[in-house]
Amino acid sequence: MSKKILVVKSSPNGANSHSNKLVDLLVSKFKDATVVTRDVSKGLPLVTSNMIAGFYSDPSTHNDVIKNELKVPNEVVQEFLNADVYVIGVPMYNFGIPAALKSWIDLVVRAGVTFGFSGPGQYQGLVHGKKAYLVLATGGAPIGSDYDLASSYLKQILGFMGISDVEVHGVAGTNIPDVVEKVTKKAELEIEALTV
Ligand SMILES: Cc1cc2nc3c(=O)[nH]c(=O)nc-3n(C[C@H](O)[C@H](O)[C@H](O)COP(=O)(O)O)c2cc1C
Numbered sequence: 001m002s003k004k005i006l007v008v009k010s011s012p013n014g015a016n017s018h019s020n021k022l023v024d025l026l027v028s029k030f031k032d033a034t035v036v037t038r039d040v041s042k043g044l045p046l047v048t049s050n051m052i053a054g055f056y057s058d059p060s061t062h063n064d065v066i067k068n069e070l071k072v073p074n075e076v077v078q079e080f081l082n083a084d085v086y087v088i089g090v091p092m093y094n095f096g097i098p099a100a101l102k103s104w105i106d107l108v109v110r111a112g113v114t115f116g117f118s119g120p121g122q123y124q125g126l127v128h129g130k131k132a133y134l135v136l137a138t139g140g141a142p143i144g145s146d147y148d149l150a151s152s153y154l155k156q157i158l159g160f161m162g163i164s165d166v167e168v169h170g171v172a173g174t175n176i177p178d179v180v181e182k183v184t185k186k187a188e189l190e191i192e193a194l195t196v
Pocket of ligand 1: 093096138174
């Protein structure tokens, strides 16, 4: 059966972005897949008090303001649930993820939808049977090192929702002129060699 891929791009650099280019390369490996792309660098709403009220109440009680503010969050979370595979492009910003990607996470990690409670203070992921690929680009910080709070955070939050099958790929050193070509080629070869 053909897979449904949700591609999440978060670099504002469009076609010049290292993470976007590697994401495209990885996605091209999937044959006959249905691909939906969410470029979060174009902007998503930040969580509002009306959204919070809506997240934690019965939809039949929502007034028009709440309904309106929940439109994008509902679309984003539905898009997330519809996918079998996630390919997430991650430019490292200040050792973590860009704010745009965090705004997407704040809409996707939703009580009763992508995670639930199994007891007081105990959580359980509600998203099962999915796989995620993280595709990082860093100016210099090594991927998987102690500096890399981006992939460690994303693995943690995906795992929280039940997604533990997470592969990390990418390029480290895009801001180092002497190595950028070599490390980019290495990342491309690594992705080209993947069996998806
Ligand atoms: C605001 C900002 C913060 C950054 N912070 C880091 C950082 O903490 N560590 C690092 O290695 N590179 C950092 N960089 C460099 C980017 O990770 C690098 O340019 C990367 O290639 C960006 O991804 P992109 O090419 O997909 O846009 C930063 C770049 C920007 C614009």
